[in-house]
Amino acid sequence: MAKGIGIDRRTLLWMYETMVTIRRFEEQCKREADAGKLSGMHSSVGQEAVPTGICAHLRTDDYVLGNHRSHHHCIAKGVDINEMMAELLGKVTGTNRGKGGTMHIADIGKGMLGANGVVGSNIPVTTGAALSAKLKGEDTVSVVFFGDGASGQGALHESMNLAGIWKLGVIFVCENNRYAEATPFEYSVAGGSIAARAAGYGFPGVRADGQDVLEMYEVAGEAVRRARAGEGPTLIEAQTYRYLGHFGADNPLLYRSEEEEARYRAKDCIAGLSAHILEEGVAGEAELSAIDERALAAVTAASRFADESAFPEDRELFADVYNDYASGRFTRHAESGA
Ligand SMILES: Cc1ncc(C[n+]2csc(CCOP(=O)(O)OP(=O)(O)O)c2C)c(N)n1
Known part of the structure; x- marks a missing residue:
């Protein structure tokens, strides 16, 4: 683990609770999938530290965009897990009123x-968000996970080039799993290093241990500082x-070994942070157990909320899906009468 020097108690405990919540959420999603309530999902179990260490530095008005494996990004950015679980089950109370599903969760307000x-x-969408912030004179940071x-x-190379010449406040985060x-x-990756590619575009590329949330926090701190200060991307x-x-x-064992899996599980991000918190006397066993229980209770409640929510009515099918901006006949859900 990195030393975590200077990270305050509140942030450490927030990071612990966020990672535990993500893990319990993903475990519940697997149960929902096994029960046939959702068709499948890309689990982020093992990768919790990456968005957690980064989002610990972000404000609500900073932007995060993700990929197909994004439950952990959403939770770390503060999206409500009741609404996320409802979205996964196609319910009308979901973040996207049940029309997005696991791979299209969005919450603009967060x-x-x-x-x-x-x-x-x-x-490129994230690079565009960063360009928009720059044109508006805002210091918001835009982060993309891929x-x-x-x-x-x-698209990554085109985006890095534009972000480099325009010094945009964007952080490109590759989760190399x-x-x-x-x-x-x-x-599949020529040259053996994704981080090294940034040098070609004139900004820093950093390789970090994504299973060590303290290291992620440290590296992200500098990237966010640069982005806010107008110094450009990372x-x-x-x-x-x-x-x-x-x-x-x-079955991942068709292309990787049990020994490799065990090696990574031995460096688990939650176990690592828990050991750090206990060793440094930031909190005791009882406090961490209380957080564990709170996270589990929140996920259980999210599952119940999703179960008890209704599916959208048929007449909602086209609401919020197609809009004719050019003619000015843009309708919002609330105006559509649905
Ligand atoms: C443009 C495009 N090509 C192919 C796919 C099919 N596909 C879905 S996930 C995936 C692998 C992505 O791997 P990576 O970017 O390393 O993310 P990870 O799944 O490891 O989180 C592929 C090829 C897709 N969804 N979109």
């Missing part, structure tokens, strides 16, 4: 501009691991 099932697609597989998309579906990082390559298969139903 600064979560959206997950996205199209690999790499949110990288995988090692997405790092081969041309070593596999894009079943394709190993070593096979690329962070967080080395992490997804404990489960790509989409839940697949």
Whole structure:
């Protein structure tokens, strides 16, 4: 673990509770999927430290965008887990009134501009959000999370170039969990380092231990400071691991070893932070257990909330989906009479 020097107690305990909440949420999602209540989802278990260490520095008006594996990004950015669980189950109380599902959760009010099932697609959108902030003279930071597989998309390189020349307040965060579906990082990423690519665009690229939330916090602190100060972008390559298969139903042992899985699980981000908190006397066992219980209770309540919520009515099908901006006939859900 990094030393975590200077991180206050409130932040440490927030990071602990956020990571535990993400894990309990993902475990509940797997149960919902196994019960046939949702068709499947990309679990972020094992990767909790990456968005947690970064979002610990963000304000509500900062922007986060994600990818197909984004439950952890949403929770770390403060999206309500009741609404998230309802969204996953297609209920009308969901973040997107049940029309987005697991890969398209968005909550503009919380600064979560959206997950996205199209690999790499949110990288230029985030760069655009950062450009908009710059043109408006705002110091908001825009963060995009994407995988090692997405790092081969041309959109990343075009975005890094524009962000570099315009010194945009964007942070490109690659969650390198070593596999894009079943394709190993070593096979698909030329040069062996995603972080090193930033040098070609004239801004810092940093490789960090994505299973160490204190290191993530430290690296993100500098990236956020640069972005707010108008000094330009940063690329962070967080080395992490997804404990489960790509989409839940697949068997990861067809392309990786039990020994490798055990090695990463031994460096678990929650266990690491818990040990740090206890060793440094930040909190005792009883306080951490109380947080564990609170996180579990919140996730259980979210599941109940989703179960008890209604599905959208048929007449809602086209509300908030198509809009004709050009003709001025733009309708919001509330105005559509649905
Ligand atoms: C443009 C596009 N190509 C292919 C896919 C199919 N696909 C979905 S997830 C995925 C792997 C993405 O890997 P990575 O970016 O490393 O993210 P991870 O799943 O490891 O979090 C692929 C190829 C897609 N959704 N979009």
